[in-house]
Amino acid sequence: MTTDRDGIIQLSVPMARTLCLDIFRQLAVPDCEATQTAAILLEASLRGIDSHGIALLAVFAERIRSGQIHPGRAPFIRREGPTTAWVDGQHGMGPTLAVAAMTLAMDKARRTGLGAVSLYDGNYVGALAGYVEDPARAGYIALAMANATPRVAPHGGGQGLHGTNPIAWAAPAADGEPLLFDAATGHAAARIGQAADDGSTIPAGIALDPDGRPTTDPFAAAKGTLLPVGGALGYGLGLLVDVLTGGLAAAPMGRCVPPVTALDGPYGCSFFALVIDPDRFGGATGLAADVAVLRESARTSTFFNFLDAVRAPGDRAWETRRKRLAEGIPCTHRRWQGLLQRLVACGLNISRAAAIDRST
């Protein structure tokens, strides 16, 4: 780990993992759950989704301390068929529960061709990319969705109706990494937080102020409402996410999802996993070859000048992953100190983390 002259800490992957495991151990998270959650957070950091990466350690610490998240609570299957399962997450660790749901869906797809698992009381799962990658590497098409606190307005509306409700999917590709897409259907709160930190404005069209008027002021937006991506498209797909997560799970959806910031009560968000075995259709080998051609067609497209190149979904994340595996995960000194302060406020011993900082 190194700090450059601009105050950027480069956190090596082993160090970041050790830090996560140390903090989770202090929080009495069982080893297996700690390992799974650390892997999901690290994967997000490696892919460049910093808002969903190791920065979430503080969020997990605060919510475990408050009783919103209960480490050690295993997923409980309420209803099961050859191709489906309805699972009670019992407010356990989100990443552990979501990995279990996706693994169960993949197991069912292996046997029947399709697997769908609906998980409720699943808690915060972080970035969805980490859940669809493994099934795609195993030759399946995987899809994941999660709902969240209703901060996104309906198209044309002025108050929150549903969460940023992300959708991720991945498919095997013969030329290497899976083709992997992961995006929110609502504009991300993280972008607003970043602008507030940087003292910059946010683009027009992504948020409203508390009175429901369009704004470019990140502080007004933070107290206001987010807008769906692409207007009616993000709206319609954001609602699909709510229907397939909270709706299918008989759990909260839309305005009924509790505020994630209410740490004294359960969160009540849901997760949906769908896995498809291409060998039950036109065949996995041909699909992987065709996906590789599709991706190469995207990369070699002519482009116009607002971007420097055309990328396929996931390309930037795979590039970032390779770079960060080699060079470490960058973090500003200010954010790093902010993370440590929140961990200390949870009564955690940060001597290991502080040692990382001192070594710079």
Next chain:
Amino acid sequence: MTTDRDGIIQLSVPMARTLCLDIFRQLAVPDCEATQTAAILLEASLRGIDSHGIALLAVFAERIRSGQIHPGRAPFIRREGPTTAWVDGQHGMGPTLAVAAMTLAMDKARRTGLGAVSLYDGNYVGALAGYVEDPARAGYIALAMANATPRVAPHGGGQGLHGTNPIAWAAPAADGEPLLFDAATGHAAARIGQAADDGSTIPAGIALDPDGRPTTDPFAAAKGTLLPVGGALGYGLGLLVDVLTGGLAAAPMGRCVPPVTALDGPYGCSFFALVIDPDRFGGATGLAADVAVLRESARTSTFFNFLDAVRAPGDRAWETRRKRLAEGIPCTHRRWQGLLQRLVACGLNISRAAAIDRST
């Protein structure tokens, strides 16, 4: 049927159906296929999706005459499991094939909780809304996707990579009509054609000219490329549609989908149907009640002034449907004459249609 002083023909539903059936009979389409296709076209017209409604009669006529569409060719199941099917459409009538695929998926969902059907060589299916409505009325969540000629650029790109690749979904709602969403992931060519007809411009950000530069000129856009809706979101979901349609079906996807305008060869587009039985998860009754609450939350949202009200997905279409069932389907005299001319050019007897026109 009436024509008002602005030259708008109001075509009653029985008249429109009779016209469709008469034309299909002349084209030697078997009765059952004619009835199904007429129902799909009429449903699109009733919902206000005029570009995918009875105006398509001319498209069907031209493609049947050219041999691109083969009426009477039934779907052939190439591979089947308890929850999946891979179906060869044999270049038959698109709506008949897509209805068969969705019905098969629903049948599998009834038995196992999930059903997915992949259809290739399915031909043009029209608007997807007509396929997801019936499963939702029967208590299922249904999802439909279709790929098409690659006219939509990847995000940041300057040439077509995939089709406008629509996604439709519907879920049962306790308060009446299903919650139904149907939209393309790429900006629609129909909007450009409409602007060209009206002599107006198109909004910025929906299309590029043949040199890959942004344009608001509908004629330049018609020769150029469409853009994905919502940038990276429409791009990522447009590719998901290609992967689940052409990819899963071992059929053309991306740039490999033939131009739909090449009437002398097969089209080669694909269709994907997914049906989910909520009773295998948290339960259908609760879901329908929750969906009604979600929809009402959307409708009662505060709104800002660029729209006159907040609508739930499908609301405008259900309103239009009620109005058109009562008053007829409006069509400008010019478009009506254009449709008749194309039917005549296919060697069809339009005396029945001409009688409609004379009666105005």
